[in-house]
Amino acid sequence: MSDSPAGWPRPTRPLLSARTTYAMHALVAPRKPYRWLAGRLERHPLLRRWFTAGERITKQEIFGCQMCGQCALPATGYACPMTCPKQLRNGPCGGVSPTGQCEVHPQMRCVWVIAFERAERAGHGADLDLLQRPVDRRETGRSSWVNYWQGRDEGLWAAATENDPAPLLPRGPAGEAQ
Numbered sequence: 263m264s265d266s267p268a269g270w271p272r273p274t275r276p277l278l279s280a281r282t283t284y285a286m287h288a289l290v291a292p293r294k295p296y297r298w299l300a301g302r303l304e305r306h307p308l309l310r311r312w313f314t315a316g317e318r319i320t321k322q323e324i325f326g327c328q329m330c331g332q333c334a335l336p337a338t339g340y341a342c343p344m345t346c347p348k349q350l351r352n353g354p355c356g357g358v359s360p361t362g363q364c365e366v367h368p369q370m371r372c373v374w375v376i377a378f379e380r381a382e383r384a385g386h387g388a389d390l391d392l393l394q395r396p397v398d399r400r401e402t403g404r405s406s407w408v409n410y411w412q413g414r415d416e417g418l419w420a421a422a423t424e425n426d427p428a429p430l431l432p433r434g435p436a437g438e439a440q
């Protein structure tokens with residue numbers, strides 16, 4: 263199969279280790295000051311644009327973030343599923359090679375294989391069983407941190423069956439599920 267057009271997502275391996283990214287999540291976990299900040303940002307479009315630009319630069323560099331606005335990283339080993347050329351949110355397509363290479367970019371590792379390897383290594387393999395909600399394209403380009411702090415990410419994923427074990431997702435300081 264031919265390579266995808268220029269500018270199309272390419273599987274991205276995060277710059278930081280799985281262990282580091284899981285540990286760092288505590289820094290952005292929802293808490294009062296962040297909710298206050300998110301509210302302020304939403305009332306001031308210019309500030310919000312600057313904040314969103316900062317998020318874009320940071321997350322693009324580390325995760326290859328495509329600014330979908332509904333961040334799945336905590337449930338995917340911090341490997342961004344939107345860097346899959348097909349932007350699949352619920353695991354790899356049928357084209358991933360037996361050695362774990364991407365069908366569209368055979369020289370690259372499938373981002374879902376990367377996600378599985380990272381989550382397993384950090385003891386979060388069960389997160390990959392979660393079902394991800396379809397992406398709401400109206401959120402494209404918006405700050406996922408603001409959405410997260412405003413509680414809009416609730417229901418972003420769900421257990422596949424009621425018998426599934428509770429996902430091992432990181433929790434905020436107040437014990438809030440993320």
Ligand code: SF4
Pocket residue numbers: 321325326327328329330331332333334335342343344345406
């Ligand atoms: S906000 Fe969306 S595109 Fe960006 S890292 Fe998270 S899942 Fe990937």
